[in-house]
Amino acid sequence: MIDLYYWTTPNGHKITLFLEEAGLPYTIHPVNISNGEQFAPDFLKIAPNNRIPAIVDQSPGDGGAPISLFESGAILLYLADKTGRFIPQDLRGRNDVIQWLFWQMGGLGPMAGQNHHFVQYAPEKIPYAMERYVKETSRLYGVLDKQLSDGRDYITGKDYSIADMASYPWIVPHERQQQDLAKFPHLKGWFERIAARPATRRAYELAKTVNVAPTVDEAAKKVLFGQDASTIKR
Template identity: 50%
Template structure:
């Protein structure tokens, strides 16, 4: 069984999609980010970075002690290797998937995360920051669109963990004010993936727990400030 430490947010949904697509047995362990669960000593022992997601695999392939993995990209690779699914066997296909997975964790996710913060959540609206990350968001959408012009999926013709990594971030397009219709190939890919049952179950996980409404000062500190996550 896999313990899955997560919250209703794009990086958590990436792993939820993979777990659902593979049919692996798992148990969600909800991390209340607004309440600061991610800063507790118990959670930091699982994920030293104090973010979601993380997993503990209690039935690793070697039959040894439980394996703990943090960082969404590392978790996706681990689950692909464990299940033997959604990661090509051949050298070149595997390399393409890894490149696009690392592109997502290094560019798409951080860019849209910062864009979403300054566009939607920052108390002080800073025009420079909003414009800076909006331009970069459009740039990374353009990178995806060019890749998908000649490929059915992000890393080629097959559906892989690279698609699972990108989809939950693209799913925020409307809230972030991204003109999805300007990226025809991304829109075609997005609309196609939405029909997958496993993906739909993954992004639905915890949707009823998503926070809504105004944040308290303490919640803002836990989500965006230093709070208990200060340098030690």
Template identity: 50%
Template structure:
């Protein structure tokens, strides 16, 4: 059994898409990142960067104790390798996929994430137009990278559907809110529409954490505690030896 420490965001959904595509049994362990679950001592042991997703594989291939992996790109590589699917084993095919997985982690995820962040900044924090322009442009550029890639390939890494596609898809599901005109990116659009019809991908996108708390039930003191915890995150002191 694989535990997926999860909250329903694009980074979390990458992992549930792959698990659904693989048909591997998994259990969702909610990490409510709005409440600060990512900062607990137990969670930091498996995900020291205080982010989700992370997994714990209770039956790793070496037969040893449970194995944990954090960073969604590493999780995708781990699960694909474990199952022997969606990651070629020949050197050229394998690195074709790996470079697009790393591209997603280093470009599409962070830049789209910052675009979303700066689009939501409250007015009392001042003029954000430089940052908004910067990350809107980057988002547009990145859609262009995908579109050009898909111009003469069915999937991101070539003829086969791989983890390179699964890791990029969830961040593009928000294309409308990201200000993207699909008419400008017709090869991307073809890929997006094909993937959107896959039943396993749909299940992964809909993976739920069950009932979530009603924001109205959170006291003003608790809201203040969460605001302090989540915004302006700075280094945590190292444990005293």
């Protein structure tokens, strides 16, 4: 059984996408990040970076104690290795998937996240910051579009992998990121293929039951965007 500490963000969706695809039994423990639940002491024992998602695998398969993990990329890689699914077993295929997983973790996610912040949430509209991150998001969309331009169905070839699961949730809010998928036809086709997968539909329907009325009000902004070193020390 997997205990999933989750909220309805792109990084949270990555893990439900995997669990629904793999059919692994799991229990969701909602962590409402707008209310500051990510600072609860019990959660911090699992996720010292006070971010979702995190998991505890109660049955890791080695006969030992439960394993806890934070960071969505690390969780995806762990689950892929645990199940032997959604990552190739050969040297070249495995590392191809891993490099695109890291591409998302180091590029698409952080840059799109800054795009969200400065375009949607920042109290002051800063044209330079908005342009900077909208353009960088566009560049990254272009990288993915080019990667998919040779007729492959998924990022690393014909097989769906954790690289796709990592990137897809960050493309879902493309309109908020001021991106037009029509300008990226190969990316658009990929996006539609993943959206049509039954497991993807289940994962996103599940999200609606966890976070019934998504909102980021002024109080939530203070929680989400007001953190510094004192947050960790408290």
